[in-house]
Every structure is written in structure tokens, then in C-alpha cells.
Amino acid sequence: MYRSSDSGPDAARRRSYDDLRFVFDIQGYLHLRGALISEEVAEYTRWMEEAEKTDVHVLNADHPKGMKRQLNRPVSRVIDADPRFARFLDHPAVEPLLVEFLGPDYRHIDNELYYIYPGYQGGPWHQGVRPHPTGHVVDGRFLCPMVKVFYCMTDVGPGEGEFVAVPGSHRAQFKIAHRDRLDLPGQRVFDDVKAGDVILFNEGMLHTGRPNPSWKTRKTIIFNFGRSDAGVWPGYAPSPRTLEAATPHQREILTNPARVWAEPDLRPSRPKAKKLFYAFCSLFSRSKAVSTSCSPAPGVKGLETTS
Numbered sequence: 001m002y003r004s005s006d007s008g009p010d011a012a013r014r015r016s017y018d019d020l021r022f023v024f025d026i027q028g029y030l031h032l033r034g035a036l037i038s039e040e041v042a043e044y045t046r047w048m049e050e051a052e053k054t055d056v057h058v059l060n061a062d063h064p065k066g067m068k069r070q071l072n073r074p075v076s077r078v079i080d081a082d083p084r085f086a087r088f089l090d091h092p093a094v095e096p097l098l099v100e101f102l103g104p105d106y107r108h109i110d111n112e113l114y115y116i117y118p119g120y121q122g123g124p125w126h127q128g129v130r131p132h133p134t135g136h137v138v139d140g141r142f143l144c145p146m147v148k149v150f151y152c153m154t155d156v157g158p159g160e161g162e163f164v165a166v167p168g169s170h171r172a173q174f175k176i177a178h179r180d181r182l183d184l185p186g187q188r189v190f191d192d193v194k195a196g197d198v199i200l201f202n203e204g205m206l207h208t209g210r211p212n213p214s215w216k217t218r219k220t221i222i223f224n225f226g227r228s229d230a231g232v233w234p235g236y237a238p239s240p241r242t243l244e245a246a247t248p249h250q251r252e253i254l255t256n257p258a259r260v261w262a263e264p265d266l267r268p269s270r271p272k273a274k275k276l277f278y279a280f281c282s283l284f285s286r287s288k289a290v291s292t293s294c295s296p297a298p299g300v301k302g303l304e305t306t307s
């Protein structure tokens, strides 16, 4: 409900977009409920049933060593198993958000059909990239190095191998011991998911999958993205057949200038002029007045990217 007279579809669209950007910034993730319509869920479920039958050794016959870095639970490189899955590179439910968080020329890093089977013991807590003091917002713009998209293809309730994350940890200033821990303080367990929901998150956020003591399999189509300078994760370079079948825009997303993934160095650093200034100040560090005026400014003003 809004009090202002700023109404109409454009205003509503702008406001909901602003809301999503706000939430992604502070939480590090978005849970887009009902992002896929039921007809889509039914269609993609049929694609998945076919892709599950893929012989992953045949799929990777061109580069068997690449399989070392793949999960294949049940199929990594699912766009190569069935190029129709390239749809998830620029699905309209997420594309504008990827442009906002990664830039208009965002790139593919990896993709999977990812299942959490009954009996799964749970994974280790991890982050695909380091946290960043401002959550990768610099000068009012996102420069996230990695954003992952989960197209959730099954309902997920409590005790069904849920995805779990620590909202806000993409900007954590302190480390937390997370080895061998099932629960972390501040975590959010995604136990209210419906088939057709999309979860997308900043890979700087701590996350993992919980044990699955149920009889249900949690099924997700995962697509992972980076900025224009991102390379693919080893073992995930798309096949020529996939590139040929893709649309021109999808082909662009699949065309990484860098051959393999490397995290860009976004640690705060001082611009050169400031560095010289501080060096000059340190020469006179015995003078109280000078050393006080030279104390480094707090905050993020000195953030630079290496890309």
C-alpha cells in the first residue's frame, strides 16, 4: 500500500524493482516465489526427466578430465546434455536482475541439474567468493563477481534437504568457524519452497544444503553467473553444438573472454595518490598533528577493482 500519488504500471514496476535491489543488497539473496508459471514447471520437468538419463561419460568424452570438477548429481553441463536448458541463461524472470547485479554483459560460469537425494548427509558451508565490506556495492552499483540462480523444481519443506544460507554474510567483517557445523547463527533455512520458485544469491553469502532424511528428492536447475571478465568453472566449457543451438544473446553469455574462472580481487585498496600521501605522512609520523590528520579514512571510498 502506498500513500503517494505516484501510481500506474511504470511506477509499480520501478518500485518492485527497487524493492528487489534493496533486499538483495541487505540480505544477499532473493526468493522469487512463483517466478515460473505451472506450464513452465511441467515442461522443464519433462526436460529434466530426459536429461537424467544422460550418460555423463559419453557427454564428457571430448574432455574426460573435466569431469573431476563436476558434480554430476545427476548431470553437470546440462546445457550440453540438452541445449534447450540454455533458456535458463537469460530467463525473463531473472535476466533484469542479473544485469543489475553483474552488468549487462554478464557471463556463464557453470550449470547443473542438481539433486539432493534421500539420505544426503548435508554439505559443508562455503562461499564461492570472498565476502566484501559493502556486499559488492561500489559507487552505488553492484559489482558482484558471482551470482547463482536456483530454479527450484520441487516443493521443499522442513527436513527435506533444504538449502540454507546466512543472510548478510556476503558483507561479514568477522570470520566464523563453520567446519562440521550443521547450523550457523543467523541462518535462514529455505523450507517453504514451491516448485517454480527462484532463489538467486550473491556467492559471497555463506550457504550449503542440509541433510535429507526424507524420501523426497530436492531438484534444482542451477545456473551460475559472473561479470564480463568471468571465466567458466573448469569442466564446464560449453560444447560447439550448444553454442550453435543457442540464441545470439545466449551465445554471448556463453562466450567468456577468460578461459577459466578466477576471482577478481576486490579488496579495499588505496588509490595511488592516497598511497603517496600516506607514505609522505609516515616520514613525519613523529609529529602528532600530521599523524592525526593522516589516519586512513574508514569505509569503502578507496575500493578499486582489478578488472
Ligand SMILES: O=C(O)CCC(=O)C(=O)O
Binding pocket: 116, 123, 148, 162, 163, 207, 208, 209, 210, 222
Ligand atoms: O542447494 C544446495 O544444497 C547447495 C548448493 C550449493 O551449495 C551451491 O550450488 O553452491
